[in-house]
Amino acid sequence: MSLVADALLTAAAGFMLISIVVLYRAVKGPTMQDRVIAVNVVGSNTVVVAALFAAATDTPGALDIALVYALLNFLMSIAISKFTVERGGVL
Amino acid sequence: MVTVTEAVVIALLFGGLFFAFVAAVGLIRLPDLYTRAHSASKSDTLGAVLTLGAAAIALDTGVDTLKLVLLIVFMFITNPTAAHAIARAAADQGIEPWTADDADPDGPADGDPADAGGDPDDPDGAVADGGDRR
Numbered sequence: 001m002s003l004v005a006d007a008l009l010t011a012a013a014g015f016m017l018i019s020i021v022v023l024y025r026a027v028k029g030p031t032m033q034d035r036v037i038a039v040n041v042v043g044s045n046t047v048v049v050a051a052l053f054a055a056a057t058d059t060p061g062a063l064d065i066a067l068v069y070a071l072l073n074f075l076m077s078i079a080i081s082k083f084t085v086e087r088g089g090v091l
Numbered sequence: 092m093v094t095v096t097e098a099v100v101i102a103l104l105f106g107g108l109f110f111a112f113v114a115a116v117g118l119i120r121l122p123d124l125y126t127r128a129h130s131a132s133k134s135d136t137l138g139a140v141l142t143l144g145a146a147a148i149a150l151d152t153g154v155d156t157l158k159l160v161l162l163i164v165f166m167f168i169t170n171p172t173a174a175h176a177i178a179r180a181a182a183d184q185g186i187e188p189w190t191a192d193d194a195d196p197d198g199p200a201d202g203d204p205a206d207a208g209g210d211p212d213d214p215d216g217a218v219a220d221g222g223d224r225r
Contacts, residue, residue: 003093004100004149011104011142018108018115025118025127033124033181037131040173041118044135044166045111048142051159055146063158070165077173081180 008056012049019045036080043073100145107142110134123189124181132174139166 019042026038047070054062093101117130140163147159 004097007097007101007104008146008149011108011145014108015111015142018111021115022118031124031181031186033177033184033186034127036177037124037128037174038118040170040177041114041131041135044139044170047162047166048107048111048139051143051146051162054155055149058150060150060152060155060158063155063162067158067162067165070162070169074169074173078176081173081176085180085183 005056008052012052012056015045015049015052019049032084033081036077036084040073040077043069043076047073096148100149103141103145103148107138107140107145110138110141112138114138122193124186125178125188128174128178128181132171136166136170139170 022038022041022045026035026042029035029038047066050062050066050069054060054066111134114130114134117134118127121127121130143159143163143166147156147163150156150159
């Protein structure tokens with residue numbers, strides 16, 4: 001179990017580094033939708049990190065956090081893409 | 092000695108990290124909003140799903156695995172849908188897709204000050220002009 005826990009935590013660290021790299025696009029990137037896509041990717045990486053944390057440290061409560069965060073992440077993307085268009089017929 | 096479960100978990104973690112890395116590279120390097128949405132929706136979804144599968148195998152109690160399977164199904168449905176909604180909002184706003192004509196023939200667009208400054212006669216140029224991207 002120790003090897004698996006170490007591997008899961010290392011993968012979580014890798015996902016965090018990837019999220020930090022993706023933040024470059026959220027800061028830089030020239031249109032509104034670029035930022036929304038970057039924040040969406042960071043959010044789904046956050047969900048993965050929460051799930052990996054739950055599996056590595058055997059705290060199943062973090063899985064509920066991951067589920068709720070995935071829902072909120074999806075809702076955030078849909079809401080922003082609706083609000084940035086005047087008529088709102090996005091989906 | 093590495094058991095089969097550990098080997099499967101580590102292989103899935105490697106696959107997930109690889110696809111997440113590919114998604115990040117695509118998000119940084121690709122020239123356009125639409126190509127970036129493509130990278131984010133496909134590669135990032137696959138990377139997240141592979142990694143969540145690794146976590147689901149590592150946690151072998153019933154309810155937690157069920158939650159992770161639910162999370163995987165949810166990721167598969169919502170992540171491309173969100174990217175599609177964002178790209179469609181961009182298309183409704185009139186952001187033009189990048190074409191080969193927008194490519195700078197003299198080399199990387201970063202080194203071209205005439206392109207990077209944006210044109211004052213085109214207020215939409217900052218978003219629509221492919222040459223202005225980084």
